[in-house]
Amino acid sequence: MSSYVIGVDLGTSSVKVLLMNPEGKVCKEISKSYPLIQEKHGFSEQDPEEWVEKTTEAIKKLVDEFDGEAADIKGISFSGQMHGLVLLDKDRIPLRHAILWNDTRTTEQCKQIYDLVGEKTLLEIAKNPALEGFTLPKLLWVKEHEPETFEQGEVFLLPKDYLRYKMTGHLHSEYSDAAGTLLLNVAEKKWSEEICEKVGVNVDLCPPLVESNECVGEIDQYFAEATGLMSTTKVFAGGADNACGAIGSAILSEGTTLCSIGTSGVVLSYEESGERELEGGVHYFNHGKENAYYTMGVTLAAGYSLEWFKDTFAKDEDFEQLLVNLDEVPIGARGLMFTPYIVGERTPHADANIRGSFIGIDASHSKAEFTRAVVEGITFSLNESIEIFREAGKTIETVISIGGGAKNEEWLQIQADIFNAKIVKLASEQGPAVGAAMLAAYGLGWFNSIEECAAVFTSQEETYEPIPDNVKKYNEYYRIYKRIYSQTRELNESLSELR
Known part of the structure; x- marks a missing residue:
């Protein structure tokens, strides 16, 4: 039976x-x-x-x-x-x-x-x-x-x-x-x-x-x-x-990090204790694994930014069609940049009034450039969380990618290049629901530990290594990206009062 x-x-x-x-x-x-x-x-x-x-x-x-x-x-x-x-x-x-x-x-x-x-x-x-x-x-x-x-x-x-x-x-x-x-x-x-x-x-x-x-x-x-x-x-x-997404992706030991791109986007890293000092720069929560923790940065509108863009400008296309030519647009979308603040932002800017921007629009830009700019902007925002972790002394060399960002090969490579880390795609990825099922399996005594359960329930399918030339180019764009928040904040506060 x-x-x-x-x-x-x-x-x-x-x-x-x-x-x-x-x-x-x-x-x-x-x-x-x-x-x-x-x-x-x-x-x-x-x-x-x-x-x-x-x-x-x-x-x-x-x-x-x-x-x-x-x-x-x-x-x-x-x-x-x-x-x-x-x-x-x-x-x-x-x-x-x-x-x-x-x-x-x-x-x-x-x-x-x-x-x-x-x-x-x-x-x-x-x-x-x-x-x-x-x-x-x-x-x-x-x-x-x-x-x-x-x-x-x-x-x-x-x-x-x-x-x-x-x-x-x-x-x-x-x-x-x-x-x-x-x-x-x-x-x-x-x-x-x-x-x-x-x-x-x-x-x-x-x-x-x-x-x-x-x-x-x-x-x-x-x-x-x-x-x-x-x-x-x-x-x-x-x-x-x-926490269940972390369990379902085997984020169960020091040095493992998760990037999950759903409606919101999350960068989550395992912590052995509740003692790391991050001064509120990212969230600090108890893990679903006993006596463990995780730190987490959040982009409020990650996948939602892409969904908004598709529904507004490409309503008749599905996501696969929208992203099919992503690799034909060069890094930086020919000088076009997007900030995914369309519902406010969480990390590193806890700001309910900030709103998104397209910067550098040129008459020569097509839908393909706008699409790549949205994808890169989402990934730049997630990279701000990774940067906080690294500045706090964490080593992030490998990132498990799940959610919408793991369904397109070019986006996985973009993550590798912007994060400057190896990106791993899982063979079968159902996110938090799998983590919940694993907690039941472990609770029933099917496995001696949650790690033993993860070894059976999860496996890696593909990896994407950062390309040094791409990393260098993205670093230049990222420096510009980080300036947009401070330079548009006052404008957005004024617009919020009129909205």
């Missing part, structure tokens, strides 16, 4: 459900989408029940189309969009829509956190600056603007933790997602009573904490009947999407 695990990746626009066997093969994949709710400028919310409904539909479809028996599916675990606030009342019912990671209404609350906690203290404890995307500013926004709702709050959960609660009836969070709230003492792996007290949030609002690979229960009878899963299916805590 074969055994299987399910990895659930609860994303911003859809949920992906993977069925995997002990050999690391993806046997079935189902996705279901759900909408954003954006009632005002800067607001981004979702109905938590949509996550539950669409995940239920996806798992039911997977089980119905599965050749084996439901009893063969032994475990399930989760990856989820980070930072989202799901506030529950005493009956564990959501008091309002979830406020998501890409919601930017909380600039004032970020200032309040610095005033109440102090920037130095916040970085010492939570390891991250106060940014609009994090959970604590959202809690404070609800406290200020919806006080009656806040007063009814009994506990808050992160998105995937609410989904898991609805499957099991048990309330938990785990360290990798909790690290994105600004309420966790990252190094000590416990909720910070000091931060809670200073900002006026009862520490009892914070859920119990467990390890990512810990079994937190079994599927309850209602969810079993709705999906076709057995009520004996073990449920494991899972991790934040980036």
